[in-house]
Amino acid sequence: MPRLNNPRVTLAIIAVALVLPLVIQNFLTFQLTLVLVYAIAIIGLNLLTGFNGQFSLGHSAFYAIGAYVAAMLMDKADFPYAMTLPVAGIACFVFGFLFGLPALRLEGVYLALATFALAVATPQILKLSPLEHWTGGVQGIVVNKPEAPFGLPLTEDQWLYYFTLLITIVMTVLAHNLVASRTGRAMMAIRDNPIAARSMGINIALYKSLTFGVSALYTGVAGALGAIVVQFVAPDSFTFFLSISLLVGLVVGGVGWIPGAFFGGAFVLFVPNLAESFSKGLSGAVYGVMIIVLIYVLPTGAAGLTRAASRWWRAKA
Amino acid sequence: MELLLQQILAGIATGTIYACIALAIVMTYQTIGHLNFAQGEMAMFSTFLAWQLIQWGLPYWTAFALTVALSFAGGVLIERIVLRPIHNAPVLSHVAVFIGLLAILNSLAGFIWDFNVKPFPTPFGTAPLIANGFIDAHQAGMIAVTILLLAFLYGFFRFTRVGLAMRASANDPVSARLVGIRVGWMAALGWGMAAAIGAVAGMMIAPIVFLEPNMMLGVLLYGFAGAVLGGLGSPAGAVIGGLIVGVVENLAGTFIPVVGGELKFTIALAIIVAVLVMKPQGLFGRPVLHRV
Amino acid sequence: MTPLLQVRDLHASYGSTRVLHGLDFALEEKGVTTLLGGNGAGKTTTLRALCGMIERRGEITFAGRSIARASTEDIVRMGVAHVPDGRGTFVRLTVEENLELGAITRRDRRAIAADLERVYGYFPILQKRRSQQAGTLSGGEQQMLAIGRALMLRPRLMLLDEPSFGLAPRVVQELFAILSTLNKDEGVSLLLVEQNATVALDLADHAYLVETGRIVFSGAARDIRQNEKIRRSYLGY
Known part of the structure; x- marks a missing residue:
C-alpha cells in the first residue's frame, strides 16, 4: 500500500493541515474547507463503487438532501449547525438504503441508469412549489455563518476549516476501519465475486443496501457541511454536473483507495476554476478529457501514482 | 374529450423524439452492451452544427442532410477513437x-456557441395543420420525419446485407466473426447510425425546446425511460416505449396538478426505476440474461 | 505437393493457462484429417487457435500463406469455414438469414442463390424451416444449419468441432454421409475434431491423437482403426 498509511506521514500531513489556515488568506482557507467537504463525499462514493462494485451517478442527490436538511434545520428550527450533521447523515442513510433496495436488483449499467435519472430529477424536486415554504423554491435558503465558539481567536473561515477538518478526520478513520473490518471484507467479496460471496453465507442484499446507505450518509454529511460552509443552498447547485464532479474526483483520486479522495477533492475544486479562468464553460471539457485519459492511461488514479512514487522512493533509498 | 385527444396527439409528437433517442440508445446497447450516456449531448452537438450551417446561409434541408452525414461520421469516429481501445x-x-x-x-x-438560448427554425411552420386542428404543422412534420426514418431503418436492417451483418453481430459477435464479418466495424457503423438518428431527433425537437447546450438532458432521460419501457433488446419496443412516454408526459402535464408540470423528470425517474425493478426486460424485450 | 494446411509447434493459452504445447500436424488438399482425444485434450482449442479466436504462437500455413497472425475475419475470407463448438447459431435470425450470413463475404449474388438451393438440397428440412427463427430448431437441425452455413462460404477447408455431439446415432450417420459427399464430390477438405472415434475414423484418411495439448500418435486412419492397442489405450473401445 502507498506510504500515506505510514503513521509518521499521516501525522505530518495533519500537522501541516493544522498550521495551514494560520498562514494563508481567508479565501484560500475557505477553498481548502470545500476540498475537505468534497473529499468526504468522494469517500462515500468510493465506499460504494471502489469497495462494493456498485455504481452511482446519483450522488448529487444525496449531497443535495444533506445540504437541504442542514439548511432547513438551521433556517426553520434554529438547530445548532453541528447538530444538523448527524440528522443529515441519518436522513441520507435512510434514503440511500431505501433507494438501494430496488437498486439491488439492478446491476452495473442499470444501476448507473437509475441513479442518473435520480440526479437529473433532483433539482426539479427541490424546486417543487408546494414545498417552497421549506425549501425556498428556486431561491434556495441562506444560512448564517457560525462563529468560533469559546471566544477562540479565529476568523469564521478558520473556525469552519478546523471544524470540517475534525469531521473529515473522524469520517476518514471510520471509513478506513469499515473497509478493514469483516464488513469491509464482505463488501469487497461481493464486488469481486458475488456467487462465491453468497456461498460463503454473506447476505448480499443486506450488504449492498447497507453500503448504499453508508455511502449516502457520507455524501449527505458532506452536503450538510457544504451548506454550512457556503452559507447557501439552491436547487441549481445540485445538478447532474455535481455527480459528474464527484465521479471525476473518484477517478482522479483512485477507485478503491480512501486517501485518494483528498486528491480528488482538490482536483474538483481547483481545476474547474483554473479552466474557467481561460474560458467560460471549459471546465466540463477539462473534466471530460481528464476522465477519459485517466481511464486509458492511469485507471488507478492518484492511488496508482502514489504507489509508483513510493516504490521509486524505496528503490532509491 | 377534445383536450384529451389534443394532448394525446401532442404527446405522440414529442414521443417521436423520445422514440428516436430511445432507438439510438438501443442500437448502441445492442452493438456494445452499454448505455451511451452521451447520446443526448451528441444529438445536441449535431443540432448546433445544423444551426451553424443554417447561419452560414445553407437552405434548411441541405443543412439537415449535411448534419446527418457529419453526425454519422462523428459517431463512427467516436467509436473508433474513444471506445475501441476500451471495448473489453x-x-x-x-x-x-x-x-x-x-x-x-x-x-x-458552450465554448463554441455560448450558453445563450437560440431559436431554431422549423421547415414546416407552426400554423395549425388544419383549421382548428389538433396539432400544428411542426408537430405533424416531426411525426412524418420519424415515420420516414423508421421505414428507412426497417428496410436497411431487413433487406440489406450490411443490415443483416449488423444484426448478426449484435446477436452473436463470435459467430459473426466466424462468418467473416468485421464486428468492430459493425459497432462503429451502429454508432454512426445512432449519432445520425440522434441528430434528426435534435433538429426536430430544437424548435420546441430551443437550442442550448443543456437542451438534451431531459430528452435523454425520457429516451432512456422509453428504451427501458420498451425493452433494451428491442428496437421496435424502444420506439413504442418512447411514444408511450411522450403521451404519459403530456397527459400528466395537463391533468395532474403540480406533479405533471413541475416534476416531469421525476415521472421519467419513476418509470425507469419501476420498469427496471418489476419488468427489467421491458414490455417487448426478451428476458435479459445476466452473467454474474 | 505441399499440404493445404501445415501447422508447426502450435502453442495456445487462455489467459495464463497454457492449453497447447507445440502441436504439429498437416492436412492434404481434399483430404479428411481428424483430431481425436478425450475431454480437455485441447481439440477445440486447436481449432480456435487455427482461426485466430485465441492467443496463439507457432507456424500456421494455409494454401502456402502464413495465417499465424491473421485475424479471424481474414482467415474466413481465405476460405476457411469453422463449424464451431456449440454450433454458433444466430438464434434470433431466421434459418435463411443464417445461411445468407455464411456467404456474407462473397459478392457473386447469383452463385450465392444457387448455393442456397444446393444447401437446401443437402438438408431439405432447412428449406422447410427457412423463415423460422433459428433458435427454435432442434439440436440436429442446428448442426445441419451450421454445416450449411459453412458451405455457403464455398470453403476450401472446413473445420468441424464435434459435429456428432449430442445427436442421435441415426442423425450422426446422415450427417457424416453428407460430409463424405462434400469431401468426395465437391473437394472440400475437412479437419474434423471428434470424441466419437468410430465415425470420425470411418470418414477420415488421416488421424492424430491429442492428449493434454500434445500429439501422442499419428497415422493413417485405416491403421489406427486396426491397431487394437491404440484403440484400447487412447480411444477406449
Missing part, C-alpha cells in the same frame, strides 16, 4: 468514458 474494459470504465464524453460535448458546445 469493465462497466465502470465505460460509464466513466460516456460521462467524460458528455462533459466534453456539453462544454465544447
